[in-house]
Amino acid sequence: MSAPLIKTGMSAPLIKICGLTEEDGLDAAVEAGVDMIGFVFFPRSPRAVTPAQAAELLDGVPYPDEGGPLRVGLFVDPDDATLEAVFNAVRLDLIQLHGNETPERVEAVRFEFGCEVMKALPVGGPADLAAVGAYADVADRLLLDARPPADADRPGGNAQAFDWSLLEGWESPVPWMLAGGLTPETVEAAVRLTNAPGVDVSSGVERLPGIKDPERIARFVRAVRGV
């Protein structure tokens, strides 16, 4: 077993398992005690769920004030009606905006829905980190993900990592999480290099697109927590 990632005085990185579509994966994430569970409300994703499906899956899952994980809804350039439809079915703790939302749109969503917002930003090179500043005052959290290939069908969930060394010594003005191609095999190195205070994974803990592998979820959590 390798040395624990968590050095004295440092808290464990938060863990988000995203793209849950079925009970086995959801149960594995909840039982592993992850901090956040994510549901994709983007129809073009193989992990997309409807508001009704998310509500059914979440039935019986403890709420955060009962010790359960935060519930994250992932959207790509959603209009208000899309967000409303989800909020009418599910109590979300965090809205993840994974499209081309401007700082003004992030601020408006946060205000209108009274919910914390995590803005995903694509990283492909040093210049992308400069964009972070524009969201510092309007987003509660940032999610740094790999810049998708030009021909990608979706802006995330592509099992693609970026050059983590870009984040060496980088300090974020707001809480942030690392995403993009993380796996149980790579997450330890990613956290060591970037000092990420949170990690988010979808493809890397799946056995098929949209179907999570409970054993890989457990391995991912063990790798992050060094147990």
Ligand SMILES: O=C(O)c1ccccc1N[C@@H]1O[C@H](COP(=O)(O)O)[C@@H](O)[C@H]1O
């Ligand atoms: O998972 C998807 O299908 C998805 C679709 C549209 C936007 C984002 C999506 N996923 C998010 O992308 C990152 C990285 O995912 P991966 O681990 O590389 O598969 C993560 O935040 C997912 O939630």
